[in-house]
Amino acid sequence: MCLSIPGKLEEILSSDDDIFRTGKVSFDGVIKEVSLALVPEVKTGDYVLVHAGAAISIIDEVEAKKTFEILKELDELNDLDN
Numbered sequence: 001m002c003l004s005i006p007g008k009l010e011e012i013l014s015s016d017d018d019i020f021r022t023g024k025v026s027f028d029g030v031i032k033e034v035s036l037a038l039v040p041e042v043k044t045g046d047y048v049l050v051h052a053g054a055a056i057s058i059i060d061e062v063e064a065k066k067t068f069e070i071l072k073e074l075d076e077l078n079d080l081d082n
Contacts, residue, residue, distance in 0.1 A: 004049040004056060005071065006064035007032070009042055025050060028068060 007025035013033065014022055021036040025048060035054040036042055047064035048055035059067075 003071070004051040006047055006059060006067045007034075007050055008061075008064070009036075009044055009046050009048055009055070012036065012042075012044055023055070025055065028072075 005027055007027040009023050010026050010031065011024040012021065013024060014020060019037050021040070022033050023036050023042070023044075024031050025034050027050075032050070032053075034048075034050050037054065039048060039055045039058055042048060042055060042058055047059050047061050049057050049059055049064075
């Protein structure tokens with residue numbers, strides 16, 4: 001099953017070009033580098049939904065935390081560390 005996972009944008013790594021911009025996103029302490037091309041307005045500290053290595057939308061912090069907790073309960077985060 002493919003899911004979008006909520007995470008917090010900790011750092012923008014490259015901001016010279018919106019198309020190739022990337023950032024470090026924390027998923028409950030697991031840090032992954034993701035593309036920010038689809039969310040040019042995102043800022044450090046925002047919560048985003050990430051699918052297939054790309055942030056696809058900015059979401060509310062409360063909703064992000066609720067969703068992440070549900071995914072943990074469903075044991076859907078097994079591959080996050082890989």
